Amino acid sequence: MNVCLVSEMGAHVGEQVTIRGWVANRRSSGKISFLIIRDGSGFCQAVVEREALGEDYEEVRKLPLESSVELTGTVVAEPRSEGGVELHASGIKIFQKSEEFPIGKKEHGPDFLLGLRHLWIRSPRQVAILRIRDALVRHVRNFFHENGFTLIDTPIFTTTVGEDSSNLFSVEYFDLGRTYLSQTGQLYLEAAIFALGKVFCLGPTFRAERSKTRRHLTEFWMVEAEAAFSRHQDNLELQENFVSYIVQNTVRECSPELAKLQRDTEPLKKIEPPFHRLSYDEAVEVLRKNGSDIVWGDDLGGDDETILTQLYDKPVFIECYPRKAKAFYMKQHPERPELVLCADLLAPEGYGEIIGGSEREDDPEILMKAILDNGLDPERYGWYFDLRKYGSVPHSGFGLGIERTLAWICGLKHVRETIPFPRMLYRAYP
Ligand code: 4AD
Numbered sequence: 001m002n003v004c005l006v007s008e009m010g011a012h013v014g015e016q017v018t019i020r021g022w023v024a025n026r027r028s029s030g031k032i033s034f035l036i037i038r039d040g041s042g043f044c045q046a047v048v049e050r051e052a053l054g055e056d057y058e059e060v061r062k063l064p065l066e067s068s069v070e071l072t073g074t075v076v077a078e079p080r081s082e083g084g085v086e087l088h089a090s091g092i093k094i095f096q097k098s099e100e101f102p103i104g105k106k107e108h109g110p111d112f113l114l115g116l117r118h119l120w121i122r123s124p125r126q127v128a129i130l131r132i133r134d135a136l137v138r139h140v141r142n143f144f145h146e147n148g149f150t151l152i153d154t155p156i157f158t159t160t161v162g163e164d165s166s167n168l169f170s171v172e173y174f175d176l177g178r179t180y181l182s183q184t185g186q187l188y189l190e191a192a193i194f195a196l197g198k199v200f201c202l203g204p205t206f207r208a209e210r211s212k213t214r215r216h217l218t219e220f221w222m223v224e225a226e227a228a229f230s231r232h233q234d235n236l237e238l239q240e241n242f243v244s245y246i247v248q249n250t251v252r253e254c255s256p257e258l259a260k261l262q263r264d265t266e267p268l269k270k271i272e273p274p275f276h277r278l279s280y281d282e283a284v285e286v287l288r289k290n291g292s293d294i295v296w297g298d299d300l301g302g303d304d305e306t307i308l309t310q311l312y313d314k315p316v317f318i319e320c321y322p323r324k325a326k327a328f329y330m331k332q333h334p335e336r337p338e339l340v341l342c343a344d345l346l347a348p349e350g351y352g353e354i355i356g357g358s359e360r361e362d363d364p365e366i367l368m369k370a371i372l373d374n375g376l377d378p379e380r381y382g383w384y385f386d387l388r389k390y391g392s393v394p395h396s397g398f399g400l401g402i403e404r405t406l407a408w409i410c411g412l413k414h415v416r417e418t419i420p421f422p423r424m425l426y427r428a429y430p
Pocket residue numbers: 163183184185186207209215216217218220222224225353354355356357358397398399400401402403404405415
């Protein structure tokens with residue numbers, strides 16, 4: 001038996017092969033049935049005729065969608081088919097005749113589909129998104145490896161608050177009391193630069209955010225990078241090179257999948273350095289002129305990000321936010337102590353923040369004050385202060401959310417389709 005993947009059939013025209021997969025669609029008449037078979041590598045049409053199959057044909061004629069099958073037949077060139085070939089079947093083995101599949105062709109609401117996420121991921125759109133996610137993550141890793149960064153796997157259980165104590169998930173940890181699920185790997189990456197210079201991590205990140213927006217998950221994947229001797233402006237340059245690389249490579253590799261999502265890729269092809277740069281002060285001015293009620297000192301809201309990103313066709317950095325709107329570790333601005341040397345990167349077409357980054361505070365006194373002002377417990381930061389004692393250096397880094405970036409690349413309205421099993425305020429099943 002010459003078993004092959006659907007994606008390999010093109011190399012076997014005229015030969016007899018066997019494919020294994022699921023019935024994604026079926027059209028039947030008394031004499032002939034057209035099955036669309038999905039095997040994970042692709043979709044292909046199988047033509048099954050009563051004459052070729054004999055008495056097995058009656059089963060095929062009524063075969064429910066999502067039944068699992070093995071089909072043997074001849075590969076025939078068919079330019080009108082996806083992949084350019086189809087299978088003319090001479091035999092079938094049915095592994096399991098599916099029960100009636102709950103997801104049909106009619107429109108289903110998001111809650112219904114999310115509750116059936118374990119089945120929903122089989123649909124062509126979801127398959128395309130998951131493939132693009134795989135490519136994106138691979139290009140993220142490639143960029144860092146090609147640029148001299150070393151992967152550091154940072155812990156999930158932490159005792160040091162990395163960002164903001166208001167959205168922590170806590171876990172009882174044996175006799176040690178409470179630990180938190182990681183909000184960021186950053187502080188651990190900061191330790192690792194003293195060993196390895198340039199490092200990155202890529203892993204799940206947890207935030208107990210009570211936000212029901214199209215941009216928020218409670219569990220998401222973040223890639224973070226950190227580099228010794230890197231200043232604020234170096235950090236922005238790294239980010240624009242990084243984002244351009246991952247977008248260009250993903251778009252090039254995934255054009256069939258993006259076409260399936262009907263994503264117009266022209267705007268993505270324009271993503272190359274340099275990106276726009278706007279100070280926080282300027283951003284507030286632009287926003288107020290465009291109808292926002294933001295006041296100086298506030299962090300940008302989701303609507304503010306949407307307004308700003310519709311003004312530009314490339315990502316835009318918003319630089320130097322007020323200290324009070326940002327996390328404790330950001331380095332104080334040299335001329336304006338009320339600001340920090342940070343930037344958020346907003347993706348165009350209304351997508352908004354995909355990166356948060358900054359130079360890190362290396363002055364232990366300013367750092368201590370920031371920790372206290374944020375209501376954090378300095379005792380838990382002993383190890384972090386050590387990094388400012390033993391060969392401290394200027395350093396910077398950033399974190400990019402995989403799901404928000406994927407939503408932008410795929411042109412999706414909501415991040416819930418960008419992760420295999422989304423975790424949100426009201427959703428932890430399946
Ligand atoms: O801006 P954030 O909070 O930055 C950090 O965590 C830094 N420690 C990163 C660093 O400097 N090493 O988060 C970074 C990115 C955001 O820009 C966004 O893309 C994503 O993580 N993100 C979320 N994505 C989905 N759901 C959420 N609830 C998210 N929160 C942040």
